[in-house]
Amino acid sequence: MKMFSANIEDLRTLYVTNLQKALDMEQKITDALPKMIEKSTDPQLAKAFSDHLQQTEGHVEKVDGLIRNATGDSDTETCKAIGGLITEAEDSIKDAKDESVRDITLIAAGQQVEHHEIAVYGTLRNWANLLGLANDAQVLESILNEEKAADKLLSSISDGVNMQAAA
């Protein structure tokens, strides 16, 4: 795809705005994960969430660094999608009284968030490449890989937890 300078300027604005939304998203996930750890019964699940909390704190730093590079300032833009996903997760966790059912609800909520993050970072990485920002693309790719690994781990934990919930 050939990009003209006006398109590049538009894409650059869109890229920075979406980085700012990603920062808001990561900050909200940082706030939500401690509650998810607390609600988890399965020790493997609690550990997966707490390991991912550490990674998420790293994502906040990395995305913040990219925004500072681009604008000289640290700024966020509200990510409405993550707000909706977190509210929905809180509602279904409240409804699940049984421990193993609550665990599978937490896994489902965690995977919905991961899938959203995978879409966000896949897009941002591609846009960074289009803009010729090789370093940004590399940072975004490293975050993307951690989100994918977190999603995969939740899938493997869910195999065991689902069996308990159905027993």
Ligand SMILES: [Fe+2]
């Ligand atoms: Fe993340």
